[in-house]
Amino acid sequence: MEHRKIQTMEDFASVSGISRPTVSKYFNDPESVRSTTRERIEHALKRYEYTPNIFAVNQNRRLTKNIGVIVPYLADPFFAEMARMIERRCIDAGYWPILFSSHGQRQMEINALETLRSLKPAGALMAPLGRTSDLEEIRKFADDVPTVAFDSNQEIGEAFVGSDNFQSIGLIVDYLCRTGEPPCFFEMPPVNPNAIKRRKAYIEAMERLGHTPEIIHVGGHSWEFELMGLEEGKRLISERKLPSNTVLCSNDRIAIGLLAAAYDQGLRVGRGPGCAMRIAGHDDHPWSRYTCPPLTTVSQDYSAIVERSVEKLFEIMNSGCKAESREETLFEGKLVLRLSA
Amino acid sequence: MEHRKIQTMEDFASVSGISRPTVSKYFNDPESVRSTTRERIEHALKRYEYTPNIFAVNQNRRLTKNIGVIVPYLADPFFAEMARMIERRCIDAGYWPILFSSHGQRQMEINALETLRSLKPAGALMAPLGRTSDLEEIRKFADDVPTVAFDSNQEIGEAFVGSDNFQSIGLIVDYLCRTGEPPCFFEMPPVNPNAIKRRKAYIEAMERLGHTPEIIHVGGHSWEFELMGLEEGKRLISERKLPSNTVLCSNDRIAIGLLAAAYDQGLRVGRGPGCAMRIAGHDDHPWSRYTCPPLTTVSQDYSAIVERSVEKLFEIMNSGCKAESREETLFEGKLVLRLSA
DNA sequence: ACTCGAAGTTTACGCGCGTCAAAAAATAAT
DNA sequence: ATTATTTTTTGACGCGCGTAAACTTCGAGT
Numbered sequence: 001m002e003h004r005k006i007q008t009m010e011d012f013a014s015v016s017g018i019s020r021p022t023v024s025k026y027f028n029d030p031e032s033v034r035s036t037t038r039e040r041i042e043h044a045l046k047r048y049e050y051t052p053n054i055f056a057v058n059q060n061r062r063l064t065k066n067i068g069v070i071v072p073y074l075a076d077p078f079f080a081e082m083a084r085m086i087e088r089r090c091i092d093a094g095y096w097p098i099l100f101s102s103h104g105q106r107q108m109e110i111n112a113l114e115t116l117r118s119l120k121p122a123g124a125l126m127a128p129l130g131r132t133s134d135l136e137e138i139r140k141f142a143d144d145v146p147t148v149a150f151d152s153n154q155e156i157g158e159a160f161v162g163s164d165n166f167q168s169i170g171l172i173v174d175y176l177c178r179t180g181e182p183p184c185f186f187e188m189p190p191v192n193p194n195a196i197k198r199r200k201a202y203i204e205a206m207e208r209l210g211h212t213p214e215i216i217h218v219g220g221h222s223w224e225f226e227l228m229g230l231e232e233g234k235r236l237i238s239e240r241k242l243p244s245n246t247v248l249c250s251n252d253r254i255a256i257g258l259l260a261a262a263y264d265q266g267l268r269v270g271r272g273p274g275c276a277m278r279i280a281g282h283d284d285h286p287w288s289r290y291t292c293p294p295l296t297t298v299s300q301d302y303s304a305i306v307e308r309s310v311e312k313l314f315e316i317m318n319s320g321c322k323a324e325s326r327e328e329t330l331f332e333g334k335l336v337l338r339l340s341a
Numbered sequence: 342m343e344h345r346k347i348q349t350m351e352d353f354a355s356v357s358g359i360s361r362p363t364v365s366k367y368f369n370d371p372e373s374v375r376s377t378t379r380e381r382i383e384h385a386l387k388r389y390e391y392t393p394n395i396f397a398v399n400q401n402r403r404l405t406k407n408i409g410v411i412v413p414y415l416a417d418p419f420f421a422e423m424a425r426m427i428e429r430r431c432i433d434a435g436y437w438p439i440l441f442s443s444h445g446q447r448q449m450e451i452n453a454l455e456t457l458r459s460l461k462p463a464g465a466l467m468a469p470l471g472r473t474s475d476l477e478e479i480r481k482f483a484d485d486v487p488t489v490a491f492d493s494n495q496e497i498g499e500a501f502v503g504s505d506n507f508q509s510i511g512l513i514v515d516y517l518c519r520t521g522e523p524p525c526f527f528e529m530p531p532v533n534p535n536a537i538k539r540r541k542a543y544i545e546a547m548e549r550l551g552h553t554p555e556i557i558h559v560g561g562h563s564w565e566f567e568l569m570g571l572e573e574g575k576r577l578i579s580e581r582k583l584p585s586n587t588v589l590c591s592n593d594r595i596a597i598g599l600l601a602a603a604y605d606q607g608l609r610v611g612r613g614p615g616c617a618m619r620i621a622g623h624d625d626h627p628w629s630r631y632t633c634p635p636l637t638t639v640s641q642d643y644s645a646i647v648e649r650s651v652e653k654l655f656e657i658m659n660s661g662c663k664a665e666s667r668e669e670t671l672f673e674g675k676l677v678l679r680l681s682a
Numbered sequence: 683a684c685t686c687g688a689a690g691t692t693t694a695c696g697c698g699c700g701t702c703a704a705a706a707a708a709t710a711a712t
Numbered sequence: 713a714t715t716a717t718t719t720t721t722t723g724a725c726g727c728g729c730g731t732a733a734a735c736t737t738c739g740a741g742t
Contacts, residue, residue: 008728019691019692025689033689033690034688053729056400056727056729059699059728060728074424080421083415099442103425256631259631260632289571289601290571290598292601350698363721366700366720374720394699396697396698399699401727402699686742687739690737691737694732696730700725702726707720709718711714
């Protein structure tokens with residue numbers, strides 16, 4: 001056991017008794033060398049500490065093993081969780097995920113793209129900011145780098161994987177109408193296509209059931225959804241301007257704010273007797289089970305979305321050519337019944 | 342406006358009429374070339390698109406401009422927020438932050454260190470996992486790379502920046518004792534030194550005030566604090582085993598779980614009449630203001646911690662030598678009075 | 683033992699840039 | 713105008729590895 005640190009592949013090749021090009025081949029694909037050779041290398045790898053210089057490797061490869069992961073807002077545990085799962089899968093597949101957060105800001109998203117591009121990534125998984133995204137920039141990026149969009153369907157990249165908002169919103173509208181007063185819809189700011197689709201889905205579902213849709217608009221393009229839910233909620237409740245005592249929020253984070261508003265205003269939330277209002281969300285956010293009362297919502301199938309996105313990206317990367325058409329995969333949501341509605 | 346894409350510094354040098362070594366100098370430090378030269382380069386930079394190949398640059402520099410940022414658990418918005426602020430500051434200082442999350446797992450932390458090391462970083466900012474960290478590995482890393490620890494003081498790196506748990510816990514224990522029944526302490530799992538210091542601080546503060554400390558132990562080393570607060574809370578409340586109707590939680594995430602438990606058990610939380618229990622937390626977590634009732638807690642001075650950490654790291658990086666002693670900077674917390682206690 | 687394809691070795695070049703020494707040019711000071 | 717100083721240019725080397733060509737060895741199968 002020497003465990004001497006070896007710096008260059010040249011040196012490592014000589015101590016392991018193999019030629020450098022073969023060692024190089026091994027590191028690019030261990031299966032590409034004969035099994036006896038592989039064993040000798042791996043044996044040497046145990047005795048000496050050596051990892052190829054990542055910069056030298058990437059300089060000479062036309063394409064690296066880097067995979068960019070760009071999410072719009074990492075402080076949202078929904079994206080943090082997605083990012084975690086994506087990282088895991090990429091690593092397992094022998095790739096090197098690099099995580100960027102746009103932090104809700106257009107310029108940060110552009111920066112992330114630029115930085116990423118200079119990393120010559122083999123592919124990218126991107127949940128765009130949405131409305132504030134610089135679509136031109138993203139498209140230019142996606143022209144050069146195989147890109148799969150997820151979460152927010154922004155007509156970007158060669159594929160999209162996300163949730164079927166029409167199905168999921170339909171599901172919960174049905175439920176709410178069946179069990180009480182038809183819901184009004186507390187809209188999230190129209191930051192991305194999800195926001196818009198969910199509103200449309202709500203309207204469709206209500207009309208299908210013969211009810212009049214009622215929408216609470218919120219402006220701006222901030223990502224502080226809880227704050228909006230809280231402030232706008234307090235105002236609506238105190239001014240008695242809520243169109244219905246059942247409120248469907250276009251995402252859980254708004255619902256969390258609205259729950260706080262209801263508490264602040266002394267309204268009891270839930271579906272039991274003695275409750276003044278019902279609140280439902282959408283996404284099954286990691287914290288929705290810890291609200292008071294626990295939030296009734298529709299789950300997004302996180303792991304399915306992640307799995308399919310990564311899978312699809314690998315397909316595209318391996319096919320080596322642009323797909324003829326943009327494939328969109330939508331997963332269905334499931335009703336998560338808790339106590340708030 | 343040609344905006345032709347230029348690939349190599351050689352090419353860029355020739356179109357801008359400057360020699361390559363001078364251009365190289367410019368990119369390493371724009372101030373190091375004469376102002377007239379600088380202008381000519383920057384003028385060319387506007388006409389042609391060129392960025393130095395990051396891999397070639399880093400291969401030849403002994404030290405890169407990379408700065409590693411390692412947090413234990415990115416799905417915790419506390420760390421997400423810290424990471425965001427750190428990234429911002431590093432970028433502004435001309436560095437390149439690379440974010441890693443250990444996702445609560447020892448092996449992931451080790452991997453992050455290894456990956457980071459291969460990136461030849463100029464420095465690292467690290468919030469260690471704590472108890473489950475492989476301290477030996479981290480120390481070996483910190484021997485080679487200037488490292489500042491934050492959040493959790495693990496005797497790692499050349500400096501530490503964090504919160505003064507004794508001050509902050511003292512503050513809220515004082516407040517709770519002054520305004521009602523002395524608190525028991527709902528401990529977080531002893532995942533890191535903060536957990537241990539907060540417990541000790543609680544005991545000291547209680548004894549100083551002449552009260553008997555009562556501690557609720559929770560085992561394990563999971564990072565799902567909310568779940569612990571919820572499950573253990575439900576058990577304690579239903580079995581009437583809470584030592585006090587005032588509970589100080591060692592962090593806000595546990596408090597969030599406990600609030601849910603209290604709701605589940607039909608206990609009204611708050612400091613007003615008609616309330617069955619008081620709950621307080623620690624950290625002023627981004628969501629603590631949205632709980633029902635809003636959580637009374639002690640804030641950590643996020644931005645001060647970030648600012649000082651980064652500042653200190655730059656100091657160490659620039660000094661170029663190991664510091665003789667490990668500097669620890671602690672910031673004081675502030676009482677954040679809301680409605681839960 | 684012989685053939686032949688697969689795998690390994692040798693040799694050599696190139697990637698794009700940092701960096702150094704020496705020479706040339708530009709600027710500042712006398 | 714001359715000297716001293718700073719800055720740039722020229723030319724060259726090296727970083728660590730990918731990769732190609734030509735050659736050699738290996739191992740399974742008639």
